[in-house]
Amino acid sequence: MTTTLFPRLAEVSRNTAETQITVKLNLDGTGQAHLSTGIGFFDHMLDQIARHGLIDLDIRCVGDLHIDGHHTVEDVGITLGQAVAKAVGDKKGLRRYGHAYVPLDEALSRVVVDFSGRPGLEMHVPFKSGMIGTFDSQLAYEFFQGFVNHAFVTLHIDNLRGDNSHHQAETVFKAFARALRMALEIDPRAANVIPSTKGSL
Numbered sequence: 001m002t003t004t005l006f007p008r009l010a011e012v013s014r015n016t017a018e019t020q021i022t023v024k025l026n027l028d029g030t031g032q033a034h035l036s037t038g039i040g041f042f043d044h045m046l047d048q049i050a051r052h053g054l055i056d057l058d059i060r061c062v063g064d065l066h067i068d069g070h071h072t073v074e075d076v077g078i079t080l081g082q083a084v085a086k087a088v089g090d091k092k093g094l095r096r097y098g099h100a101y102v103p104l105d106e107a108l109s110r111v112v113v114d115f116s117g118r119p120g121l122e123m124h125v126p127f128k129s130g131m132i133g134t135f136d137s138q139l140a141y142e143f144f145q146g147f148v149n150h151a152f153v154t155l156h157i158d159n160l161r162g163d164n165s166h167h168q169a170e171t172v173f174k175a176f177a178r179a180l181r182m183a184l185e186i187d188p189r190a191a192n193v194i195p196s197t198k199g200s201l
Helices: 040-053 070-088 139-151 165-184
Strands: 009-015 019-026 033-036 056-063 097-104 107-114 120-124 154-161
Touching: 009 070, 019 070, 033 040, 040 056, 040 070, 040 165, 056 070, 070 139, 097 165, 107 165, 120 139, 139 154, 139 165, 154 165
Parallel strands: 033 056, 120 154
Antiparallel strands: 009 019, 019 056, 097 107, 107 154
16 A cells, blocks of 8 residues: 555745745646746746646746846745655655656757755756846756755756757756656555665655
8 A cells, every 4th residue: 555645735835035935736737837926938937847747836926026037936946846845755656767858849958857865956058048038048047956955856957959048948847847757656566665775765
């Protein structure tokens, strides 16, 4: 009998002088998304995580966008990471590892994730332009850094090719979603087993 309860749900709020954020998620969802961060392209990328990761995702953020998007994007990454960690629980039965390659026209990205219990990010994405709509492409790194620090995952992101920054970012977020989806699946052959020789993650 598995100790993993379905659906795996979490709700986390983060309130600072810079941002007020609530994240609700269902790791065993159908990809429904309700997103409001005040940055249109960022909402579009978060939607990729929901749709391609089959994660029901509700993210509401009011941030200091009169300064810039940095605090909003980073803090959403932090809060989403906290919510994923909470929903995953003891990690029994988790496949743990996930990977994906995703193309979009000329762009191609690869993402590999490990629910290792150790935060680590290697991200190599040479964006061709600084801004994508009102989204500063540099903030993609801040989002993923915030996520890994609080989801306690190891994450490798590589944009293998691409000439259009919108395409580069979209392949990264879609591949991230697909890799998450794989890693978060429960392996029915090891439903009560923590996937580590250490016995804990």
